Structures are given as structure tokens and as C-alpha cells.
Amino acid sequence: MSDNGPVQVRCPVLNVRRVDAYYAITVVAPGIAERFRSGQFVSVSVGGDHSSTLLRRPFAIHDVKPDYGGTVEFLFSVRGTGTAWLAERRSRDLLDVVGPLGRPFPLPRDPVNCVLVGGGSGSAPLFPLAQSLRRRGCRVDFVLGAASADRVFSAITARRVAETAVFTTDDGSFGTRGRVTDVLGRVIEEARSDVVYACGPMPMLRAVTAVAGTHGIPVQVSVEETMACGTGICMTCVVPVVGDDGITRMVRSCVDGPVFRGEQVRFDDVGSIPFDALGAPGWKGSSAARAAESARDIA
Amino acid sequence: MNADLRTRLGGLDLPNPVVTAAGCAGAGRELAQFFDVAQIGAVTTKSVMLEPHAGRPAPRMAETPSGMLSTTGMQGPGVDVFLQRDLPWLLSRGGRAIVSIAGAGVGEFGELARRVSDAEGVSAIEVNLSCANHADPAGRYFADDPAQAAAVVQTVRSHARSDLPVLAKLSADVPDVVDLAGACVAARADGLTMINTVRGMAVDSRTLRPAVAGGMGGLSGPALRPIAVGCVYRVHEALPDVPIIGVGGVRTGADVIEFMAAGASAVAVGTVNFSDPSACARVLREFTEALDARGIARARDLVGAAHRPGTGV
Ligand SMILES: Cc1cc2nc3c(=O)[nH]c(=O)nc-3n(C[C@H](O)[C@H](O)[C@H](O)COP(=O)(O)OP(=O)(O)OC[C@H]3O[C@@H](n4cnc5c(N)ncnc54)[C@H](O)[C@@H]3O)c2cc1C
Ligand SMILES: Cc1cc2nc3c(=O)[nH]c(=O)nc-3n(C[C@H](O)[C@H](O)[C@H](O)COP(=O)(O)O)c2cc1C
Ligand code: FES
Numbered sequence: 001m002s003d004n005g006p007v008q009v010r011c012p013v014l015n016v017r018r019v020d021a022y023y024a025i026t027v028v029a030p031g032i033a034e035r036f037r038s039g040q041f042v043s044v045s046v047g048g049d050h051s052s053t054l055l056r057r058p059f060a061i062h063d064v065k066p067d068y069g070g071t072v073e074f075l076f077s078v079r080g081t082g083t084a085w086l087a088e089r090r091s092r093d094l095l096d097v098v099g100p101l102g103r104p105f106p107l108p109r110d111p112v113n114c115v116l117v118g119g120g121s122g123s124a125p126l127f128p129l130a131q132s133l134r135r136r137g138c139r140v141d142f143v144l145g146a147a148s149a150d151r152v153f154s155a156i157t158a159r160r161v162a163e164t165a166v167f168t169t170d171d172g173s174f175g176t177r178g179r180v181t182d183v184l185g186r187v188i189e190e191a192r193s194d195v196v197y198a199c200g201p202m203p204m205l206r207a208v209t210a211v212a213g214t215h216g217i218p219v220q221v222s223v224e225e226t227m228a229c230g231t232g233i234c235m236t237c238v239v240p241v242v243g244d245d246g247i248t249r250m251v252r253s254c255v256d257g258p259v260f261r262g263e264q265v266r267f268d269d270v271g272s273i274p275f276d277a278l279g280a281p282g283w284k285g286s287s288a289a290r291a292a293e294s295a296r297d298i299a
Numbered sequence: 300m301n302a303d304l305r306t307r308l309g310g311l312d313l314p315n316p317v318v319t320a321a322g323c324a325g326a327g328r329e330l331a332q333f334f335d336v337a338q339i340g341a342v343t344t345k346s347v348m349l350e351p352h353a354g355r356p357a358p359r360m361a362e363t364p365s366g367m368l369s370t371t372g373m374q375g376p377g378v379d380v381f382l383q384r385d386l387p388w389l390l391s392r393g394g395r396a397i398v399s400i401a402g403a404g405v406g407e408f409g410e411l412a413r414r415v416s417d418a419e420g421v422s423a424i425e426v427n428l429s430c431a432n433h434a435d436p437a438g439r440y441f442a443d444d445p446a447q448a449a450a451v452v453q454t455v456r457s458h459a460r461s462d463l464p465v466l467a468k469l470s471a472d473v474p475d476v477v478d479l480a481g482a483c484v485a486a487r488a489d490g491l492t493m494i495n496t497v498r499g500m501a502v503d504s505r506t507l508r509p510a511v512a513g514g515m516g517g518l519s520g521p522a523l524r525p526i527a528v529g530c531v532y533r534v535h536e537a538l539p540d541v542p543i544i545g546v547g548g549v550r551t552g553a554d555v556i557e558f559m560a561a562g563a564s565a566v567a568v569g570t571v572n573f574s575d576p577s578a579c580a581r582v583l584r585e586f587t588e589a590l591d592a593r594g595i596a597r598a599r600d601l602v603g604a605a606h607r608p609g610t611g612v
Contacts (some may be wrong), residue, residue, distance in 0.1 A: 005332040008577055045574065052365040054520050054574050098576060228360045228367060229573035232329040235322075235345075235371040236360035250353050250374060255329070271512065272356045279351030279374070 003047030006231070007031040008098045013089050014071055021089050021150040022121060024062065025095075026073040032099045033070030036061055038129040039222055039259045042074060043097030043230040046082035046158065057161045058227050058254075060125035061100060061198070072099070075124045075153065101230050102258050105129050105197055105220055111137030112194035115187055116162075117180050117208050119200025120146045123153040125222060126199060129262045130161045134264075139163050141191045149174035154175055181207040188215050195220070198262070202270055219262035240266040240274050248277040302590035303597045305562050308542040309464045309489035311423050313340035313395065316598055317555065317583040320546045320569030321346050321399035321425060321468070322371070323519075324579075326385035326535045327392070330572060334580035337393030339569060340565055343492075343544075344385065346401035346427040349411055351377040352454070361501045366520030366548070367570060368501055370511050371429055373401055378411055382418050390420040397466070400455070401430040408451050412458035412465075423464040425454050426488070429472075429495040442470040442495070445482035452486035458550035466544065468492040471530050480534045480541070490542040491534065492567070494527045520570040524548030528561045535562020535603055550578070552585025559601040 011029040017023075032042065034106040043056035059074035078084050089095065105125075108114070114133050116126040123144050130140045142158040142165040152174055158165040165182050167175025176183055181204075187193065190209070198208040212219035228234040232255035241251045242264045250273065251257070266274055273280050304315035318341040324330055327342040336342055351434045354374025361368045375381070389396050398415050402408030409424065415424055428442035428451060441447045452467050459465055467483035469476060471494040478595075480491055496517025501510040509515075527547025535543060545563030549555060550571045558566045590598060 006576075008333055008575075052521075053362065054365060054570065055362050055367060056574055069321075096575075190554070226358050226360050228369065228570075229576075231573075231576050233323065233325040234369070234573050235354065235374050236357075236369055238357060238359070238374065270357070272374070273353045277353045279353035279377070281353075283351070283353070 004035055006099055006101050007035070008096070010061050010094045010096050013091050013093045013095055014068065015091050016087070016089050019150070020153055021077065022075045022077050024073055024075045025086065025089060026071050027095055028068045028070070028096055029072045029099070030070030032072050032097065033064040033066075036064045036072070036100045036128075038132050039105035039125055040100035040102050041125075041230075041258065042072065042097050043101060043227070044086065045096035046085045053081055053085075055228055056098065056230060057086070058101070058230055060121075060222070061128065062124040063128060066198035070095070075121060077121055077151075098230065102254060103256065105222070105259050107132055107136060110196060111139075113139040113141070113191050115141045115143060115191060115193040115196050117143045117184060117196060117198040117200070118145070118153070119180060119204040120151055121153065122200030122222070122224070123158075124199075126197065127154065127157060127161070129197060134161065139191065141161060141187055141193065142166065143168070143187055145169065145180035145200075147171065176278060179207070181206065181211050184211045184213065185210065188212075188217065193217060198222070202267065205262065205265070209265070209267065212262060218278065221258055221262045221265060222258045223253050223265065224258070225262065225281035227254050230254045240269045240272075240277055243264065243277075248274055250277055250279075257288075302595055303585060304587065306599055308423070308466070308544065308564050310462065311464045314582060315340045315557065316563075316565040317579055317586065318397065318470035318544065318565055318567045319343050319572065319579060320567035321427060323569035323572050326381070327389045327394050329384070330576055330579065331392060333576040335392075336389065339579045339583060341395040341397045341422055342389055343397040343399055343425055344381070344389070345375060346373060346399040346430065347375055347378050347381045347411070348373055348403065349378055349407050351375065351380070356512040358511055361516065363499070363501055363520075363543070364522060366439050366518055366522035368499055368511050368516030368518055370513050370516045378414050382414065386418060386420070395422045396420065397425050398424040399427050401427040402451070403430075406451055407455050409454040409458040412455040414460070416460035421463065423466055424455060424459055425468050425492055426452055427468050427495070429468065429470045431582045440470060440472075442473060442479060445479045448479055449482040449486035452483045452488045456487045457612055464489040466490040466492050468495055469598070470495045471526050471531070472496075472498055476530045477533055477537045480538060484538060484541055490544065492544040492546060493530050493534065494523070494547050497523060497526065497535070500569065511579060520549070521550050523553065528557055531558060531563050532561040532605065536606060539603065549582065552582055552587070552589045555582060555586040555600060556589060559598070560603070560605040562603045562606065564602050
């Protein structure tokens with residue numbers, strides 16, 4: 001219905017392949033490809049039209065290409081019923097895909113130094129981001145971490161597109177043993193980074209935000225919260241986020257995110273309703289807060 | 300042939316019987332990216348409370364077989380913001396608005412009914428009787444007790460503009476849904492919406508913890524449909540003149556036929572909007588095609604067909 005909003009399409013699978021410990025599916029979806037900006041995701045129906053697995057599965061868009069009119073690739077690991085079903089798709093199967101969803105990573109206006117931090121499959125959206133940043137003349141450095149060597153996604157590509165790429169694994173089977181945050185400070189200093197972009201599990205995002213804070217640079221994080229709709233109508237995907245006006249709101253990570261400024265996400269309060277959040281039990285909103293709320297436009 | 304899709308809910312005329320379920324379509328704005336919201340019968344807006352509410356903590360959702368459990372806890376901006384921001388948007392797109400209200404107590408329901416009546420362009424008020432009754436320390440629902448439910452409906456009816464239809468939304472989690480329906484109608488509800496989610500739980504077999512924060516959640520989706528159809532059937536049998544919006548697991552045009560045959564005059568699409576953002580438009584199209592294929596000239600002739608022998612095809 002609109003030119004830049006998401007579309008729902010039944011798209012043919014071009015191919016399904018293994019990439020390290022992951023599966024990559026490429027679908028032909030010109031409408032999604034042409035609207036896509038890095039950081040956005042797709043949601044995919046699993047199990048067929050009358051499946052008992054009702055809800056879509058969200059996946060970050062890993063790549064779009066102009067081939068075949070516009071293809072979209074996403075990457076996943078098998079976690080449960082839905083991803084197991086997806087892993088069995090073959091070329092020419094049809095997938096019902098909605099996208100692109102969510103707010104993209106904001107891009108700097110000027111060429112600055114950017115460090116991109118990914119954990120496990122959270123690395124996927126950082127690759128198109130790296131390309132966009134490079135096109136703007138930004139320096140890009142990668143820090144990728146995972147549990148083990150086979151879960152560090154696309155180390156070769158990271159080395160190719162970035163100025164430097166540092167890897168960490170929990171078991172030490174690849175790169176440095178430890179966490180991404182163990183090496184991030186050093187990378188920020190050596191690369192003279194101006195901004196951090198991060199995607200991965202919530203505890204990682206929290207730790208990365210803390211490191212960026214000690215270096216006094218901003219951080220953009222892409223969060224992962226369970227989502228029933230991905231389109232902003234179910235209110236199941238909320239996280240506590242402080243607005244520019246200083247008011248904490250429970251915002252929808254699917255449409256108000258998944259990308260937020262790290263400092264604005266109240267990581268300590270994820271999974272709870274902070275007492276001072278707008279509309280929390282006992283909340284006594286000022287008239288200014290109410291006015292701000294009604295002026296605020298929803299996505 | 301093109302079937303006449305018009306339907307009537309008490310004083311409310313709708314161009315067709317497909318509407319959205321409260322809390323499963325926002326105020327129509329997000330779904331409008333996928334289809335024209337003026338095309339469907341009406342948008343039932345998410346239950347609005349008097350004050351802003353932050354809702355329940357995450358995780359708020361767990362998938363279950365053919366359904367989901369949710370605990371959003373009425374998160375919303377409060378009635379003022381809804382009336383200033385969300386309702387005008389829906390009306391500007393030519394959408395018809397059934398405004399769902401949820402009061403923390405009986406008095407709040409009255410206040411909400413008054414404010415919503417003062418707003419222009421509202422088609423009907425739906426009374427959500429399944430929000431926790433704050434006066435009750437056990438957090439029971441108004442719908443749990445027919446007398447309480449009736450008190451709410453009566454308050455809403457007396458505060459709402461007299462020409463605005465008031466629909467009572469019932470829960471199936473009660474000893475007898477017919478008793479509850481009867482109490483609401485006696486309190487001058489113009490119609491009934493049934494059903495709301497049913498209380499349920501899922502335990503994560505890995506963490507051995509409840510899958511949604513707070514333990515219990517509301518079950519919705521196709522898993523619920525036989526329960527909902529059963530409620531509609533029984534209530535239509537007992538109160539054949541009372542219009543009903545059937546809700547619970549509607550996924551296809553055939554499901555609309557099922558609900559209407561059981562006694563519903565309109566049918567709401569809920570959880571399936573999450574899995575298929577075009578669902579309302581698709582369901583309406585499938586329903587229309589099914590009527591044409593069977594040579595049924597008027598959708599409203601279906602209402603209650605399951606109660607009459609020999610009307611099937
Ligand atoms: C914005 C976003 C982007 C994502 N991008 C990727 C990606 O690029 N690659 C990738 O491998 N994974 C990604 N995930 C996680 C991915 O959605 C889950 O792994 C997937 O939904 C699991 O589905 P399942 O049927 O195999 O698991 P099940 O456990 O059977 O799923 C049951 C339900 O829980 C939900 N769920 C389960 N795990 C998660 C999770 N980690 N996050 C959110 N919901 C979950 C499912 O969507 C489903 O509704 C992303 C999640 C979000 C929110
Ligand atoms: C996430 C979610 C939020 C809901 N919010 C409301 C609400 O605000 N008011 C209400 O009356 N019902 C609410 N419902 C119940 C639905 O309107 C509907 O009655 C129920 O989900 C059954 O229909 P379905 O199976 O088609 O979803 C909600 C349901 C879900 C899943
Ligand atoms: S997933 Fe439904 S509002 Fe975000």
C-alpha cells in the first residue's frame with residue numbers, strides 16, 4: 001500500500017546453503033530488496049498455510065543483490081521447529097516473507113571510523129552495514145565473537161571488507177579466547193573509532209554499550225526480543241527505552257527498533273517494567289509527559 | 300454474481316462482516332500498510348484505559364500448537380492520546396471504529412464510555428470484561444461474575460451516547476457463558492463479542508520455568524476456535540435476537556462461514572493478523588468467493604444456519 005513500508009510476498013527460494021554452522025537462504029523478492037536498508041529484518045512463515053506453527057520467524061537481512069530482479073538473503077541456525085523446517089527448503093519452494101521490517105541503522109553523515117561488533121548470528125546484519133559505511137568513505141573494523149570457531153560467521157568476508165577484523169570465541173577454538181568486550185576497547189583505541197554498531201544477545205549488547213561509554217563514543221545496538229507480529233500491532237516485543245525527552249517508555253522493538261542507541265536501552269530493566277516507565281504501576285505522569293505522548297507519532 | 304455482504308449488529312450497519320479483534324490490529328495504522336482498512340467491516344481498536352499503562356514485563360509471548368499465549372497487560376497510551384492521535388487517523392482513512400474500552404473499576408468504565416461518546420465518528424463501543432478487576436485482590440475478571448459484568452455494562456450503557464451500540468465482550472473462562480450473556484443483555488448490551496483469550500500456561504521444558512512472565516497467559520489463535528464456535532452456538536440458541544461478533548482463531552473465509560452459521564452476525568480476526576498482515580482482506584475475499592461459489596445471495600442469511608436443519612449445501 002505504500003512505497004517504502006514493508007510488503008508481504010510469496011517468493012521463490014533461489015538456494016539454501018550451509019555457511020559455517022548456519023544456513024543461508026536466498027529468495028527472489030524485488031520489492032523487499034529495493035526497500036531494504038541495513039539493520040532491517042524479514043519475518044518468514046514456517047510450516048505451510050495450515051501449519052500449527054502459527055507465528056512468523058524474524059531474521060536479519062544479510063544481503064540483497066540486484067540479480068534476478070532483486071534477491072534477499074538471510075542466515076539462520078536451527079533452533080527449533082521453524083528453523084528446522086526452513087533448513088529443509090529447496091530451490092523453487094515458495095516462502096511467505098514480510099519485509100523489510102524495523103528501523104535501519106542510522107548512517108553517519110561524514111566519513112568516520114566505525115567498529116562493528118557481532119555475536120553469533122548477530123553478525124548477519126553487519127555485513128550490508130559495512131558495505132553502506134564503506135560507500136560513505138567510513139573506516140570499518142570488525143569484532144566478531146561466538147561460542148566456537150564454526151559459529152563465527154563469515155570471518156573471510158569480514159577480513160575482506162574491513163580495515164581490521166578481530167575474532168573471539170568462548171572456547172578459544174578461533175581467534176582470542178574470551179568475549180568481544182575483552183578486545184573491543186583495544187580496537188576502539190587503535191582504530192580511533194568514532195562509533196560502535198552492535199548486534200547480538202542482550203547481555204553482549206549491554207557489555208558493548210558499557211565499553212563504548214567508557215570510551216565516550218556512541219553505540220547503536222540491534223536488539224532481539226521475541227516477536228509475535230513484527231509489524232507493531234501485538235505489543236509483545238517491548239523493551240524499556242529512555243526517549244530524548246528523558247521519559248522511559250516500553251517501546252516495540254519491531255517497529256521502534258530493532259536498532260536503538262545503546263545508552264537509551266535500559267538493559268538492567270529488560271524483562272521488567274521500570275517503576276518510572278510511562279504508565280508503570282503508580283506512575284504519575286506530568287502534563288508535559290502526556291502532551292509529549294500525544295504529539296509523538298507512531299511508526 | 301456478487302453476494303450482498305452487508306450485516307447488522309443492533310443499530311450498527313456494516314458493509315461486510317469481517318472486523319478486527321481488539322488488541323490484534325492496533326488502531327489499523329500498521330495493517331494499512333498491507334490493505335485498505337476502509338474495505339473491511341470495522342476495526343476494533345485495542346482496549347483503551349483511562350490512564351497510560353506500561354503493561355506486563357517480557358517475555359510476553361510464547362507460541363503454542365496452533366496458537367499463542369500472551370500477556371501484554373493492556374499496554375497503551377490512555378484514552379486522551381487514543382482520541383487525539385489514533386482514532387482520527389483511522390477515521391481519516393475511511394475506517395469504521397469499534398472502540399474497545401477497559402476500565403480498572405466500574406466507575407472508570409463509565410468515564411471511558413462518556414469520553415468515547417463525546418468523540419466524533421465512533422461506530423460502537425466494545426466493553427472488555429476480561430481485564431483484571433482492580434477492586435478484587437485476586438485479580439479476577441469482571442466476566443468471572445455475571446453480576447459484576449452486568450454492573451459494568453449497565454454503567455457503560457448509561458454513560459454512552461444513546462445511539463451508540465454497546466457490545467459486551469465475553470470470556471469463555473466462566474461456569475456458564477449463557478448466564479454471562481444473559482446478564483449482559485439484561486443490563487442492556489446491544490450485542491455480544493465472544494470470545495476473549497482463555498487462560499493457559501506453557502512451561503519451557505529446558506528452563507523448567509513458565510514461558511511467559513507472570514506464569515499464566517491468554518491463549519489465542521486457531522486452537523481456540525472450537526471453544527469460540529461452541530459459545531456462539533449456545534448463546535445464539537438461548538438469545539437468538541442478540542447480535543454476536545464471533546472471535547477466536549479465524550484464519551480463512553470458511554471460518555467466517557462457520558461462525559456465522561453458529562449464530563454470529565460478524566466475525567473478528569485476531570491472532571492471525573500477526574502471522575498474516577493481509578489476513579483481514581484475504582479472509583474477506585475468501586468469504587465472498589465462498590458465498591458466490593455456493594450461490595448464497597446474502598451473507599446475513601447464513602446467521603444461525605447451523606441451528607436450522609437442512610440449510611447446508
Ligand atoms: C529482529 C530479529 C532478528 C533475528 N535475526 C536472526 C538471524 O539473522 N539469524 C538467526 O539465526 N536468528 C535470528 N533471530 C532469532 C530467530 O528469530 C530465532 O532463532 C527463530 O525465531 C527460532 O525459531 P524456531 O522455530 O527454530 O524456534 P522455536 O523455539 O520453535 O520458536 C518458538 C517461538 O519463539 C520465537 N523465538 C525463538 N527463539 C527466538 C529468538 N532468539 N529471538 C526471537 N524470537 C525467538 C520464535 O520466533 C517462535 O515464535 C532474530 C530474532 C529477531 C527478533
Ligand atoms: C496480543 C493480544 C492482545 C489482545 N488485546 C486485547 C484487548 O486489548 N482487548 C480485548 O478485548 N481483547 C484482546 N485480545 C483478545 C482478542 O481480541 C481475541 O478475543 C482473542 O485473541 C481470540 O481471537 P483470536 O484467536 O482470533 O486471536 C488480545 C489478544 C491478543 C493475542
Ligand atoms: S512483534 Fe508485535 S508489536 Fe513488535
